[in-house]
Amino acid sequence: MGLHRLTHVTLATPDGTAAAAFYDQFGLAPTGADRFASADGGEQLRLVEDAHRRVLELGLGAADLDDLDGIADRLRARGLPADRDRDTLRSHEHATGIDVVVTVAPRIRSAATTAAVPNRPGANTRVDERAEPIDREGPVRPRKLGHVVVGSTEPEVTQRYFTDGLGFLVSDEIPGIAAFLRCSTDHHNVLVQGAPVTYVHHTSWQVDDVDDIGRGAHHLLDGDPGRHVWGLGRHYLGSNYFWYLRDPGGTFAEYYADLDVIEHADAWTPRRVTDSRALFAWGPPPPLEFLAPSDLGVSA
Ligand SMILES: [Fe+2]
Numbered sequence: 001m002g003l004h005r006l007t008h009v010t011l012a013t014p015d016g017t018a019a020a021a022f023y024d025q026f027g028l029a030p031t032g033a034d035r036f037a038s039a040d041g042g043e044q045l046r047l048v049e050d051a052h053r054r055v056l057e058l059g060l061g062a063a064d065l066d067d068l069d070g071i072a073d074r075l076r077a078r079g080l081p082a083d084r085d086r087d088t089l090r091s092h093e094h095a096t097g098i099d100v101v102v103t104v105a106p107r108i109r110s111a112a113t114t115a116a117v118p119n120r121p122g123a124n125t126r127v128d129e130r131a132e133p134i135d136r137e138g139p140v141r142p143r144k145l146g147h148v149v150v151g152s153t154e155p156e157v158t159q160r161y162f163t164d165g166l167g168f169l170v171s172d173e174i175p176g177i178a179a180f181l182r183c184s185t186d187h188h189n190v191l192v193q194g195a196p197v198t199y200v201h202h203t204s205w206q207v208d209d210v211d212d213i214g215r216g217a218h219h220l221l222d223g224d225p226g227r228h229v230w231g232l233g234r235h236y237l238g239s240n241y242f243w244y245l246r247d248p249g250g251t252f253a254e255y256y257a258d259l260d261v262i263e264h265a266d267a268w269t270p271r272r273v274t275d276s277r278a279l280f281a282w283g284p285p286p287p288l289e290f291l292a293p294s295d296l297g298v299s300a
Helices: 016-026 065-077 155-165 210-221
Strands: 003-013 029-032 035-038 042-049 054-062 088-093 098-104 144-152 169-174 178-182 190-194 199-206 228-234 241-246 252-257
Touching: 003 016, 003 098, 003 144, 003 199, 016 035, 016 042, 016 210, 016 252, 042 144, 054 065, 054 144, 054 199, 065 088, 065 098, 065 155, 088 155, 144 155, 155 178, 155 190, 210 228, 210 241, 210 252
Parallel strands: 003 042, 054 098, 144 190, 199 252
Antiparallel strands: 003 054, 029 035, 035 042, 088 098, 144 199, 169 178, 178 190, 228 241, 241 252
16 A cells, blocks of 8 residues: 555634644644644644534545555545546545545654663662653654544445545454554554544544653643543553543544554454453543533434
């Protein structure tokens, strides 16, 4: 598959000014009016004011122009839209209304961090000194946009668009509910779930480690505890630590760290999980708000 990353996401949000202030505090760097960059992924978030919060556009990065040709052929063979100009492929997922834009993009290359090995019983690697994370200063800066989770009124249609149409691979499944889809070496880049209305459930942003998840959430909750949604916990599918915060429009923003990476599809065995592990390995109980956001007008 020629795709190798998410490039950007454009979110519709009811109050652009309030949302912009939130994502600034979240740690993304403003690059213009309602545009934000991650530390390693470049400009990855665009905000557009609209009463109906949803994903307007999702950008995907491919290796070269031949990949755009191949994906366009694949879409057209399935009767799906594919408009190609010299360096861009534009498509559209009709159930969610998401515009998909595929361009040739550089791979995201993150400088390696040098995290200390934690002290463990019988294996104290840090002696006579304090733990490095407690003295970290300055804001958390998310490295990149990791994944986007959307609600669709026709989840099977939307999921097939990403798998059959664009060539995403299935990493794990919650049968009948959702599948974790990847277009990169990350465990998942897109997840589609059924919903009474089209909406964006959350975007997820990679930080260095679990301490930076905690530091980022602490910063957002300091003075506005109502932003808390769910965390700290660890997902079973994807293995990542998580903490979800609520933006002013009701869309969740997730800090994540230590996600599974899949470089060899034949070495990875997808799992089909039907019990509580579908949601998490450990953490506080997921709140109803996470499972059925109140602004959708329905209960779980
Ligand atoms: Fe997530």
